[in-house]
Amino acid sequence: MSEQLKVPTMAEYTAQGKQPEVLFWVGCAGSFDDRAKKITKAFVKILNKANVDFAVLGAEESCTGDPAKRAGNEFLFQMQAVTNIEVLNAYEIKTIVTTCPHCFNTLKNEYPSLGGNYDVLHHTQFLRNLLKEGRLTIEGGQFKGKRITFHDPCYLGRANNVYEAPRELIQKLDAELIEMKSCKSRGLCCGAGGAQMFKDAEPGNKEVNIERTEQALETQPEIIAAGCPFCNTMMTDGVKNKEKEGKIAVMDVAELIANAEDL
């Protein structure tokens, strides 16, 4: 279990004159947030197990600029974008995988017109591809028959029409995938998007994450699966607010797979 993670950096690869198959863009949450770091590690464990030739930017990575852009600060966003693009292009990056739908959306859609053209994948898409290519096998194991509901991250689902990749992975666990009444293109936001993560909500009669957690609880899940570090935080807080943290786990799809494989 506690085998040392192999996390090579682009600098190391370049020093050896090699190019990895894919760059893993960790993102700010994945690098610094205690809960999100677990998702990062789970994903790396899977990459290690599948012998994926990947690298990270490490200290050369910087915020994509997503929260600045959604807050309205186009200057800061473009400064971040241009700086990141310089680094990515210097390393001649072709393919990027990321565990954060916000990074995914920004890198995929908003970098090209600033000179950054990459093939960008969300980790659930990347894992599904590994599965299809036979480089990764998933066995149900401990999740067999468990009731799992998937919360669609807005920036993966509605923003980029990726609905099936995470669901296919969950079904591979032999789990019972139960849909919330508003799911896929009608999925309710967790409340963190558009830079809301970093501020208090405006006055209202409820927090958005509580509303969404209630919708998730209606499906009587054993696990609420997420595909975004921010959604994960919001849903975890919601479950705690409902005092269900002992019974219901909020887990990223990568964590489900890593746990199933006993990594």
Added chain:
Amino acid sequence: MMNYLPNLIFAVILVLGIGVFARNVQRLIRNIRLGKKVDASDNKAQRWKNMAKIALGQSKMVVRPIAGLLHIVVYVGFVIINIEVLEIILDGLFGTHRMFLEPLGPAVYGFLIGSFEILAVLVLVAVVFFWLRRNAIKLKRFLSAEMTGWPKNDGNIILYFEVVLMCLFLTMNATDMAFQELGSGNVVSQYIAGWFSGVDENTLHIIERSAWWLHIIGILIFLNYLYFSKHLHILLAFPNTYYGRLKPKGEFNNLEAVTKEVMMMMDPNADPFAASVDDNEDEPEKFGASDVMDLNSIQLLNAYTCTECGRCTSECPANQTGKKLSPRKIMMDTRDRLEEVGKILDSNKGEFVDDGKQLLGDYVSHEELWACTSCNACVEACPVSIDPLSIIMEMRRYLVMEQSAAPMELNNMMTNIENNGAPWPYNQMDRLNWANEK
């Protein structure tokens, strides 16, 4: 000469009705053009396809099956019954009576009119349901703060209009003795005809003529009511779906003016003391939007297209949890302010005179803008491809880049990104520490 008097009166009414409508359309186009130009010449095939599917095919209406099906009934009724209006106009101009009967023959003509009559009844039924939904059932999305006063009345007025027009159409057929004697196509009106059995021929003719005239005059009034109503969507849904967003919903545009400045700052060869690159530009471009003229033409078209159905607002996470933000209100505010600006132009020979008001602040509050999670639920929900989120983002851009008026916590977040490349105060050098933590 006297024989031609009805034709003449008809022609005058027709020209007047269409003339006033044309003038309103002109004003509409002028107002929409107050917005910034936007290039939408790409992907023509996809755009036509979207228009056919979403506007003509009503594909997004049926996401909510009850309202969707009722709407399709009224929509199909409206479009198809208008074939009858063509006959009415030609009859009116040439002084003929049911001029399509002879060339089409009683069977085909009867089939057409019969279909119209059935549709008219279906429209009446749908309108009753719509009225109940708006006034009796108390559906949440019709009770929001922005749905009082004119918007509420407007919704009902249109329903009453439909009832009157459909009743006049059926009465016109029922009291047309020649048509009833034809016995083809009077599938519904034959039952109404029974109500007039005691009426003498002369009176019957007068009723028939009155219904005929009121029906066509009603349609012309309806046509001219459109401009003042949410009902403009019956026309604008088509261009609006054509110009609708084709890119992924998550892709927000990159401001070109910002790109120029950023590229210059990043260019080691740039002369920091050089004058602005655009010497011919007299003032620097404003970032974001504080008023309708700062938005682009598609966003302004969006505002006129909105029919205030409120699907956006009912899907909005902020609105669902009691926040002030309502995407529908953003669209209504944009339209109302644009109308206000249009009136200023009208009364000042086309010149805009600052009235001390603007969209941001006077119509849309900061609180509404900051409540948005940018989740795109409103954009997804709109049955006619309106994008309220893009307007919210433009106003946030103005608040942050022109006024430095972001909420304090967001300023902290942005300062962190600026200083250490993350929204939280962690060192960029520590970004890989997780790899070595247990």
